Each structure stands twice: as structure tokens, then as C-alpha cells.
Amino acid sequence: MSKTLFQRKPLDQIITVPETLISVYVVEKHTWAGGGDKPARASRQAEIKTVDEFLIDPVRPFLNDFFRQISAPYIRERKDNPIGQGWWVQAEFGSGKSHLLSFLGAMALGNEAIWKIVHEKEQKAGLGKRESLYNFYESGLAKKSQTSKGIFVAVKTLVGYGGGGVGLVNADRALEDYVLDAVSEQFFLETGRSLPIYPTQILADRFLNTDDFELYRARLAKFLRNPKFFDEEAQEDIEAFLDDLRNNPDPAIQRDCGQRLWDFYTRDLGTTPRIPIETEDVLRHMVKRLLEEGYAGLLLILDEVSLYMKDRTDSQRAEDEKALVVLSNRLAKMDNLPVWTVCAAQQAIESTMAGVMNIIARERLDLVPLLNQ
Amino acid sequence: MPLLSGPQVISELRRQLHNQSGRHLYVVLGSYSQLESFEKSDLAPAQMMDGQAFPEPVNFNRELLACIEDEVLRRMVQDESRRPRAVESQLNQAFDQILRRFFEQRSFLILKQCELMFAYKLDASKLRTYAANLNHLLLLLPGRQVSHQIQLFHEAEPRFQAQFPGQLVTENNLWELKV
Numbered sequence: 047m048s049k050t051l052f053q054r055k056p057l058d059q060i061i062t063v064p065e066t067l068i069s070v071y072v073v074e075k076h077t078w079a080g081g082g083d084k085p086a087r088a089s090r091q092a093e094i095k096t097v098d099e100f101l102i103d104p105v106r107p108f109l110n111d112f113f114r115q116i117s118a119p120y121i122r123e124r125k126d127n128p129i130g131q132g133w134w135v136q137a138e139f140g141s142g143k144s145h146l147l148s149f150l151g152a153m154a155l156g157n158e159a160i161w162k163i164v165h166e167k168e169q170k171a172g173l174g175k176r177e178s179l180y181n182f183y184e185s186g187l188a189k190k191s192q193t194s195k196g197i198f199v200a201v202k203t204l205v206g207y208g209g210g211g212v213g214l215v216n217a218d219r220a221l222e223d224y225v226l227d228a229v230s231e232q233f234f235l236e237t238g239r240s241l242p243i244y245p246t247q248i249l250a251d252r253f254l255n256t257d258d259f260e261l262y263r264a265r266l267a268k269f270l271r272n273p274k275f276f277d278e279e280a281q282e283d284i285e286a287f288l289d290d291l292r293n294n295p296d297p298a299i300q301r302d303c304g305q306r307l308w309d310f311y312t313r314d315l316g317t318t319p320r321i322p323i324e325t326e327d328v329l330r331h332m333v334k335r336l337l338e339e340g341y342a343g344l345l346l347i348l349d350e351v352s353l354y355m356k357d358r359t360d361s362q363r364a365e366d367e368k369a370l371v372v373l374s375n376r377l378a379k380m381d382n383l384p385v386w387t388v389c390a391a392q393q394a395i396e397s398t399m400a401g402v403m404n405i406i407a408r409e410r411l412d413l414v415p416l417l418n419q
Numbered sequence: 420m421p422l423l424s425g426p427q428v429i430s431e432l433r434r435q436l437h438n439q440s441g442r443h444l445y446v447v448l449g450s451y452s453q454l455e456s457f458e459k460s461d462l463a464p465a466q467m468m469d470g471q472a473f474p475e476p477v478n479f480n481r482e483l484l485a486c487i488e489d490e491v492l493r494r495m496v497q498d499e500s501r502r503p504r505a506v507e508s509q510l511n512q513a514f515d516q517i518l519r520r521f522f523e524q525r526s527f528l529i530l531k532q533c534e535l536m537f538a539y540k541l542d543a544s545k546l547r548t549y550a551a552n553l554n555h556l557l558l559l560l561p562g563r564q565v566s567h568q569i570q571l572f573h574e575a576e577p578r579f580q581a582q583f584p585g586q587l588v589t590e591n592n593l594w595e596l597k598v
Binding site (some may be wrong): 067068205282290296297 | 542544551552
């Protein structure tokens, strides 16, 4: 027999390897184009490479569920048929969780060119219309993107936060705060405006638009100059304060001003302002504000939740779990708000934390064991 | 975590710099004087596998302030006690800008003098975000490991000490200099 008959082709003739490959995915960098730079986030441009490199078939059952929910028509009154949902994606380290999350975020932005990539992949694989993910775009998501601002996508990787150790930066902050941060930051990038969603921002917004402004203006001016409350450097003129409050769109400035107002009400007036401060009220207010702004819903992507939870104290973790239950159950199921929450967790860490399983259920966060399907 | 000499750290680092996939955030801990000596005696003459010299360490504090316009910086100093969140937010944006800019120009960055990062509680998770795939980032931090925690500024009074989030760096990328 001829020798060449059994000669194997070199590997480079059998497979093609891209010149560069993203080996580590980070939702903040790979959901939007340009490594998540400001212009791409502002204009809701999805990262093409994230979609190009993604293997759909191993997770198709989950993707079907996810895109069915987010593309379904939203009817506010149909509380018996809510479209909101939460998912808890769980898998080993290095199994592609962050890539999956980045893919979900990129696709949810609803860019037609991005969906065409998926369409072509599915056509090559010989999938019919009914089996394809593209069908969800054609029959629902495309319309949402055309008739509204589309789905608002907010992401956060929670590594480096949350530890309860003394001296660790931001250890006292809760998951709810990180959710508000992610939404606030993305909204500012997309609109150039501040969305009043933190209690202090809500207070600032309310102060300017109610009788409180005229009623308390003079007293507030005195408060801002009162050495009993502020050292010399921290004192300020009422006009400068009001100028920032009215005209500066920076969310951080609005929060600083709101904090001063909060202190004014609680320390000077001796009253607690009647604004939402409980987790459920604050998060509900956040989703409703996004809908009022013309978005079709909120997709919240939280990566490395188990790493974050690992070092939390019992009471901190209870508060964080409450926030997740509010998002995935109270708001999504009971209130029928279009909010979708996807959390990713490492299986190895997960198994060491007994309490977390309380939030896993279809009516709360639906368990998605990645690569086990 | 074993205590290593300067040359041992360089040797470990050279090996790791070869990797082009995965996460590449490295931390060297030591006293201020140890870090200074490590920089001069070990980092300065160090070469990568291909014979290229290691890049010069970048003074983070200086870079952070340099990438904020003078007028903005003046306003930030004036407003700091009145608008602390706004100042923190602007510094975080500058922090992001530094990492983005350097990694557009090079694939290996060494940061020293990072005090402002911790004094202003900047978002250290950015370090992990950027130090992946082709990008390698080495931090020279005054600190030591105590149990499983990374204690920073251990030579200072307790009120000035801080903790580095251990989740950001893997055990095999964390080295403490031998006295």
C-alpha cells in the first residue's frame, strides 16, 4: 500500500485556530465592544468576539429558557404570567461562566448585527427556525429594541468586594449597593444623566420638586454653614450646594448632595424623610424608574457571587440573599416587573456554604448547572 | 506562602510572564526598604525570557494625579470634604484610565507607590479585570501576609493599615520578600 494513503494531514489543515483568543472573560470588559470602553457602553455596542467565540450548543437548553423569558411580550397586568426570572449559574472554575454571562449581556443589548452572527451559526448547523435562538430575536427582542430603548444591561463582577475583615475596603456595603452602583453607572453612560435610585438621590430629587425647598431653604443654608455639623472645609454656601443639586448630572455629586440633605433632615430637623429605604422598595423603585425612562426591562448580571458571599458574615449574607430574592421573586414574580437576574457561582465554593441554597428555586433563582446539561 | 529572596521572585515572575492566557496579577510584599532594594537590585537588571528588560516601575500616585487636569484637581482638593463620593468617583475613573492607557502600549506593567489606591478606597477589582489574557500586572506593595490575609502598611500605625482583597490574587502569584 502507498505510504501516502495513511499519512495524516497536519493539524493546521484539519482545524483553524484564531490568531488571538480571549482566555479570560470579564463581564465589564466583554459584554460591550472596545473592552467595555465608555463610547461602546454609551452606545450599547456589543462585543462581537464574545459572540463569535461562544459555543451555543452545550448550553442551548438554558439559552432557550433565558431568551424565551427576555423576549416575551410584557403585559403589566398579567401577573399570572410574569416574564421576569432569576438564574443561578453554577459550575467549576474555568468552565466558561463569565463567557456565558458576557454572551447573555451582549445578546440582550439587541443589536441586529450581533444576532446575525448567531443566525449564521445556527444556519450552518442546520437548525430550523423553531429550534433556533434567532427566533427569539425575530419574534420578540427585535421589537423591544425598536419600540423602546431595549433591555437595560447592568453587570458587576463581585471579586474583591464583600469580605467582612476589618480594614478591607467597602466591607460594610451590601449586594444591594453594588446593584445600584452597576445600574447607576451604566445609566449615566447611556444617557449622560443621573438616575435617582439611591435613597439619598431620591431625597435630593424630591427636595427640589416639593414644598420642602421653599419651606426649608433658609434653614438648610444655616445648616450647611453650621460648625456644629461641619468643619470649616466642609461648610458651604447654599447657592453652590443648590447649583450642584440642580445642574450637575454626575451621580456621585447627586449622592453627596443627597447625603447632606439626609443629614439635614435627620440631624437638624430631627425627622426621617419618607422615601424608600428598605431593600425591596429601593430595588422596585430602581426597576420602575428604568421602565419610565423607556427601557424594556433590566438584565442584571452578577459574576463571582460565591466568592463574594464566601467571606460575608451570616447577617451580611442574609441581607444579600434578601436582595437576590427581592429581584428574582418579589419584583419578577409577584410584581410582574421585567427584571432578569443572572448570578454565577463557583461550584467548589458553593458546596461549602449551606445557606445559599435557600435562594435556589424556579420561583427565585433557577439552578443552571453549567456543562451538566 | 513561602518567603522568597529577590532573585527567587524574579525567577518565578519570568516563568509566569511566559503565559499568554489566564489571569496575571502578581503581588510582591515587603517593607518599604525591602521593596526599594528589590526594585534597584533585582527588578532593574531583570530580563524576560526573550532578553528584553523588565519595564520600569510606574509610580501610581504620581500617574493618578498626572492624568487629572490641573483645574479639575484643584477643584477636587477644594471639594473633597463636601463631595467625597464625587472625588472618589473621579479618582476611580483616572485609575481606570491609567490601566487602559498603559495596557494599550505594553503588556507588562509594574506599579509601585500605590498609597492613593488604598487611601481613597479605589476599586482594586480593576487590577484583576485588566491583568488577564495578554496583560501582566505586578504590584509592589508595602505589606505582609498575616494568616490568610494581606495586611498593607504593616509598618505604619494600626489606623493607617489596610487589607488587600486576597481574592484578587492567586496564592502562586503572591510573594513576600525574605528579610
